[in-house]
Amino acid sequence: MSTLRGARLLVLAAAGAVALTACGSDSQGSTTAQGSASAAPTSSAACATGDLKGAGSTFQKNIVAQWIKDFGASCSGANIDYQGVGSGAGIKQFGAKTVDFAGSDSVMKPDEQAAADKRCGAPAIHLPITAGGIALAYKLSSVKDLQLSPKTIAGIFQGTVKKWDDPAVKADNPGASLPSTAITAVHRSDSSGTTNVFSKFLTATAGADWKLGEGKELQWPASVQGAAKSDGVTQAVAGSEGAITYVETSFATSSGLGVAKVKNGAGEYAALTADSVSKALEGASVPDTGNDLKVKYDFANTTAGAYPITAISYEIVCSKGTDAAKLSLLKAFLTYAATTGQGAANGLGFAPLPQSIATKVTAAISALA
Numbered sequence: 451m452s453t454l455r456g457a458r459l460l461v462l463a464a465a466g467a468v469a470l471t472a473c474g475s476d477s478q479g480s481t482t483a484q485g486s487a488s489a490a491p492t493s494s495a496a497c498a499t500g501d502l503k504g505a506g507s508t509f510q511k512n513i514v515a516q517w518i519k520d521f522g523a524s525c526s527g528a529n530i531d532y533q534g535v536g537s538g539a540g541i542k543q544f545g546a547k548t549v550d551f552a553g554s555d556s557v558m559k560p561d562e563q564a565a566a567d568k569r570c571g572a573p574a575i576h577l578p579i580t581a582g583g584i585a586l587a588y589k590l591s592s593v594k595d596l597q598l599s600p601k602t603i604a605g606i607f608q609g610t611v612k613k614w615d616d617p618a619v620k621a622d623n624p625g626a627s628l629p630s631t632a633i634t635a636v637h638r639s640d641s642s643g644t645t646n647v648f649s650k651f652l653t654a655t656a657g658a659d660w661k662l663g664e665g666k667e668l669q670w671p672a673s674v675q676g677a678a679k680s681d682g683v684t685q686a687v688a689g690s691e692g693a694i695t696y697v698e699t700s701f702a703t704s705s706g707l708g709v710a711k712v713k714n715g716a717g718e719y720a721a722l723t724a725d726s727v728s729k730a731l732e733g734a735s736v737p738d739t740g741n742d743l744k745v746k747y748d749f750a751n752t753t754a755g756a757y758p759i760t761a762i763s764y765e766i767v768c769s770k771g772t773d774a775a776k777l778s779l780l781k782a783f784l785t786y787a788a789t790t791g792q793g794a795a796n797g798l799g800f801a802p803l804p805q806s807i808a809t810k811v812t813a814a815i816s817a818l819a
Contacts (some may be wrong), residue, residue: 458631459596484596496785498778499527506540506553508680509644509698510763513580514553517791526716526781538641538666543768550776551752552766555643556666557744567686570768575742577765577811579787581709581731582800583722584648586710587702588694589687590614592629597622599713601760602657606694607652608661609673614692622713631692636683638696639676641666646763649695654749655715655758659757682802696759700799712759715752726757727801734762737809740815741769745807771819777818784815 487773504514511534518530535543537554544552544563557576558566566574586598587624593614598606602618605611611618615628638645649664662668670676677686677695694710699722702709711719720726734747745762765784772780788811792802805809 459807461727463493470602471483475715496782497525497528498782499525500776500779501529502531502551502715502776502779502783504532504540504551504553505535505543505548505549506675506766507537507555507643507763508534509537509555509582509761510580510702511680511711512698513791513794513800514787516794517783517787520791523660523788525782528783530779533561536638536640537646541566541766544574550772550780551765553763553764554760555763556646557764558766564767566768570771572768572770574766575769576742576744576815577763577767577784577785577788577814578736578745578803578807579709579764579765580792581727581799581803582761582763582795582797583699583730583757584644584651584696584761585699585702585722586694586712586759587662587684587697587707588688589691589707589708590629591691593623593626594708595626596708596710597713597719598710600652601659601686603712604652604656604660605671606633607637607674607696609671612673613682622719629692634687634690634693635674636686636693637668637674637676638678638680638683638694640678642679643763644680644696644698644761649796651749651759682740689744712757713716714756714758715748715750716756718754718755719754720757722757724799724801726755726798727760728804729753730756730758730760731762731804732756734807736803736810739749741817743807743810743814767818769817781815781818785812788812788815803817 514532520530538554541554541562543549547569599622602622605618613630615630626704646666652660653664677683680697680701683695683697684705687695688705709722711721714720733751734745736743736745749758795802
């Protein structure tokens, strides 16, 4: 890759450091000669110079990569790193003051919040920054239109539904020709906000059929294989016929994997699209007061056409206490991401934030001090 003097932007992917210049890239963060996959910042976009580091969610990694280079195309002198290390690791780095913001697909646990507040000397807050669906990505050459209900998904990831022609899978796919291939379920082995969302979905929709609880890390049965980060679970499935995992949709589609339709609260098997994610978020809300914007929504909502395994991904920042040398750049970049940057969502497999939420996010960013 070429290096441009002056304005240089870096995105450190989960697999290693990948240098990105302000030239544009594909959805996985690789650099192309010129151009951009999303709209460039408007001429009125605020700019700032300096260095900024973020780490955390691999779910949001691809869209953050897009924002970084598009923002830099208009704002020279801004150097931004983002490491896709997983939500838990990113929150830990934020609490240890080694990064300026953390990406997470779930809100912080009490001990994480306490460490973040201590680091800031003030409350650390959650800013919703993007939304997307968690795909049930599978490799099954003879099945192109797989459908799965929450109860069946729970059985697959608990190791009780072991073959693709199991009666539970057949019941979800009437008339389909299902092979007797063994199922290899693959889970995130690192501390993962995606796991947290996935397990909350199953808790809400599978009820007593889901016995592993919820959280960033679970006690998985020995029959369920683990792999680290979104890249790792995607590669594990791509290399094994009959395998399945849960992962952000762009990882699934870029690897040529199948993506299952998932039964929603309306009784429909919904495909994962930007529109179906947006429908799932129609009833989402954030607090009416304050700037800690933890989103509430119902995994079991009955909205027609809604894709049920939908995630909101946050940036975690200090409400007060950010290094003065970094504050202007942090506010400028996050404002770009919450406004113009939302135009990149559809092309990368994400969904734009609902306007009602985006408006509160920009107000909260403006109030950072």
